[in-house]
């Protein structure tokens with residue numbers, strides 16, 4: 469009897485390990501389209517998240533970023549938190565969030581990033597996890613309440629979220645190639661139908677983790693995989709050394725990584741909202757090709773993103789595989805001209821026909837995210 473229990477337990481453990489390995493495995497992305505020009509091998513989007521932002525400490529980082537000519541994404545808080553610990557307060561706009569941001573910058577922010585204590589977050593905290601077991605375990609170990617999707621709460625706003633913002637960050641990972649982990653991004657989750665589209669990001673949270681993510685080996689593999697890294701970081705968090713004499717030079721490993729990547733002509737640095745727009749355009753093209761269509765209708769707001777996309781025609785089939793010039797990749801324009809597609813801007817929204825994430829991809833992200841939380845806790 470005892471032996472039988474041991475055998476059954478062993479079989480269960482082995483099955484669980486195999487099942488987890490199956491879910492965690494990241495298959496190569498299969499698409500003929502790339503969200504960067506034909507002369508680039510990968511794209512990197514860096515989002516400087518606003519926690520800990522102090523002009524005094526981020527100055528050396530931005531000086532280097534400017535001298536390298538890199539385009540990044542900057543987040544801001546919309547409102548100050550009156551009772552927050554001053555050490556963790558970041559740059560904020562004490563204003564009517566979305567409306568005033570639009571008035572100030574002339575455009576809507578494209579992305580929203582929820583944090584561990586933002587009460588207006590929706591489908592956050594334990595609700596990010598699939599299945600009751602994981603939700604329960606997460607609830608036990610994490611505090612914070614998130615009411616963006618709680619009807620009747622003053623923080624409820626998920627019903628208008630799509631009219632305000634297109635993309636919301638979901639899971640994070642320590643892998644550099646975010647797109648390999650989340651090939652369906654920006655994606656719709658069938659369990660969160662009202663939410664905008666979700667996307668994953670790679671963890672470069674503090675100086676040391678940022679430098680590690682952009683190690684030479686990681687960046688080389690990103691180029692080889694023709695990948696996309698959507699990195700979130702905090703330039704205000706340990707990017708500089710605090711010297712006893714009061715000097716605050718940039719960390720050596722961070723400087724080395726930024727200079728190496730910034731001077732690499734094979735890398736396209738693209739703001740996060742822009743890379744997500746390009747990926748959304750690619751999805752629309754992929755769907756049209758899958759259905760064998762001859763016309764492609766794009767949301768007006770996305771037509772600007774057409775210019776920076778490239779195609780590998782050899783990876784397509786039938787009449788779509790015409791390769792102008794025989795290069796490995798060509799610009800989207802050249803390709804659709806050669807295959808005779810009609811591309812036009814129509815009255816469709818970014819959300820029409822959104823790509824839905826498959827269960828296996830979602831579980832893979834959840835497991836990678838949990839592994840990342842254990843290896844490098846982010847709260």
Ligand SMILES: [Zn+2]
Nearest residue numbers: 517518519583
């Ligand atoms: Zn943050």
